[in-house]
Amino acid sequence: xxxxxxxxxxxxxxxxxxxxxxxxxxxxxxxxxxxxxxxxxxxxxxxxxxxxxxxxxxxxxxxxxxxxxxxxxxxxxxxxxxxxxxxxxxxxxxxxxxxxxxxxxxxxxxxxxxxxxxxxxxxxxxxxxxxxxxxxxxxxxxxxxxxxxxxxxxxxxxxxxxxxxxxxxxxxxxxxxxxxxxxxxxxxxxxxxxxxxxxxxxxxxxxxxxxxxxxxxxxxxxxxxxxxxxxxxxxxxxxxxxxxxxxxxxxxxxxxxxxxxxxxxxxxxxxxxxxxxxxxxxxxxxxxxxxxxxxxxxxxxxxxxxxxxxxxxxxxxxxxxxxxxxxxxxxxxxxxxxxxxxxxxxxxxxxxxxxxxxxxxxxxxxxxxxxxxxxxxxxxxxxxxxxxxxxxxx
Numbered sequence: 576x577x578x579x580x581x582x583x584x585x586x587x588x589x590x591x592x593x594x595x596x597x598x599x600x601x602x603x604x605x606x607x608x609x610x611x612x613x614x615x616x617x618x619x620x621x622x623x624x625x626x627x628x629x630x631x632x633x634x635x636x637x638x639x640x641x642x643x644x645x646x647x648x649x650x651x652x653x654x655x656x657x658x659x660x661x662x663x664x665x666x667x668x669x670x671x672x673x674x675x676x677x678x679x680x681x682x683x684x685x686x687x688x689x690x691x692x693x694x695x696x697x698x699x700x701x702x703x704x705x706x707x708x709x710x711x712x713x714x715x716x717x718x719x720x721x722x723x724x725x726x727x728x729x730x731x732x733x734x735x736x737x738x739x740x741x742x743x744x745x746x747x748x749x750x751x752x753x754x755x756x757x758x759x760x761x762x763x764x765x766x767x768x769x770x771x772x773x774x775x776x777x778x779x780x781x782x783x784x785x786x787x788x789x790x791x792x793x794x795x796x797x798x799x800x801x802x803x804x805x806x807x808x809x810x811x812x813x814x815x816x817x818x819x820x821x822x823x824x825x826x827x828x829x830x831x832x833x834x835x836x837x838x839x840x841x842x843x844x845x846x847x848x849x850x851x852x853x854x855x856x857x858x859x860x861x862x863x864x865x866x867x868x869x870x871x872x873x874x875x876x877x878x879x880x881x882x883x884x885x886x887x888x889x890x891x892x893x894x895x896x897x898x899x900x901x902x903x904x905x906x907x908x909x910x911x912x913x914x915x916x917x918x919x920x921x922x923x924x925x926x927x928x929x930x931x932x933x934x935x936x937x938x939x940x941x942x943x944x945x946x947x948x949x950x951x952x953x954x955x956x957x958x959x960x961x962x963x964x965x966x967x968x969x
Contacts, residue, residue: 594648605638612646612767614963615654621637627657631664634672640665655681660690666828683897687787721947728925732855733849750853759818759861760873766811766865773810774802774873775880776932782885791885795892796899798877802907803900807870808908812915815862816948820923821856824944827927828937836928855920862916872910903969911959918955919948 594613601608609630615623634640641733642662644650658674665672677685739746781794830836836846874896881887887895924942930937963969 595619596626596654598626602632602637606641607634607637607639608641608643609634610643610646612648614649615647615658616649616651617653618651622656622912623654627661631661634665634670635668637670639671640673642672642674643676644674644678644681647681650681650684652684653683655688656690659685659688663690663692724925725921728921729812731847731940732851732921735845735852736856739848739852744847744961747849747853750849751762751857754854754857755861757822758815758857759864760816760865762861762865763868764819766869768808769814770802770810770869770873771876773806774798774876776799777806777873778877779884780881782881782887786885792887792891794881795877795887795895798874799883799896799900800904802873802877803870803904804907805956805960806912807873808866808915808950811862811869812865812912812919812956813949815839815858815865815916816919816952817945819858820901820919820948821941821945823923824941825929825937827924828930828940831930832932832937843874851920851924854924855917858916858920859913862919863912866908866912870905901969906961907963911956915952915955916961918951922948922951 596615596619597610597612598611599610601610615626632643640662642658644763647654662674664950691717734946778794778798781797782791785791785797828838830850836850839849840848878889878892881892923944926940926947930940
């Protein structure tokens with residue numbers, strides 16, 4: 576019989592703190608018995624890893640290996656996992672490996688924390704064309720689901736609005752005014768500033784490009800038609816989608832995470848009446864007003880730039896503008912505004928109610944809300960433009 580210490584080259588820890596994981600070897604014919612002692616715990620992770628490798632190497636030439644757990648002082652999941660991995664590796668190489676003198680708690684530990692080989696996942700062959708078509712198909716399906724969900728949500732909004740019109744006492748006018756202040760009044764500075772700058776940029780480019788043809792005065796026509804029909808309402812809607820739409824999604828998502836929406840339902844209040852309808856109505860009222868402010872601000876920016884850069888006086892600018900644009904041009908932009916507001920509100924509300932119980936989900940839904948809102952605003956603008964052109968609403 577030979578007594579060896581598998582952990583003899585390992586750095587020893589003071590006995591008052593940790594007993595080093597060791598093992599003795601007792602050979603009898605083609606059978607090797609390993610007497611395990613010490614602490615096989617995560618506190619000596621490098622030591623138990625080295626000891627398990629030495630144990631495997633010592634048993635490689637035997638036919639039968641017995642792991643005696645009777646002398647182990649402490650064993651945790653790390654030690655149990657390594658020792659069970661060693662046992663399974665020996666079995667895989669044709670060695671009869673057994674464990675003896677197990678205490679009941681160690682039996683449970685080995686059962687729950689034992690080594691498991693999950694194998695390697697099958698390698699999937701990728702075809703770029705098939706993957707591309709699959710992604711396109713998935714996007715189309717998701718777009719169809721979003722459209723269906725939007726139409727269903729719009730139906731609920733219409734039904735709730737009709738109910739509130741029939742019973743006006745249940746409508747929360749205070750919430751409406753509060754949301755109009757948040758969405759409309761507090762958005763005036765940024766909307767006016769951005770459209771003022773855009774109007775000036777459009778005027779500068781119009782004067783510069785048309786000066787080659789001796790038609791500098793036509794820059795006024797360009798500014799009036801472009802701002803009133805397209806840019807005013809489009810820029811305002813995009814800014815509201817990024818500001819107010821994101822705020823709606825964040826507010827509803829935060830309430831969903833804290834289960835405040837469920838609390839409203841328990842109290843007998845319909846979240847659609849309390850949370851959604853006031854916000855949608857505030858958006859539909861505020862966005863046309865902001866569009867009007869944006870139009871006037873952009874016109875003023877264009878007037879200043881054409882005066883300073885193109886030599887067109889304010890009087891000449893106003894006279895030319897009256898002849899270039901009509902009431903129809905103004906109405907084309909204003910008619911789009913409520914529909915764009917409705918689209919922004921619906922998307923923001925749906926994404927807010929889709930938030931799950933994590934901050935990551937909230938951030939993801941807010942981002943999705945803004946992206947979808949801006950995309951749908953541009954789509955709605957294009958549809959209205961084609962519609963007005965088809966009915967010759969100039």
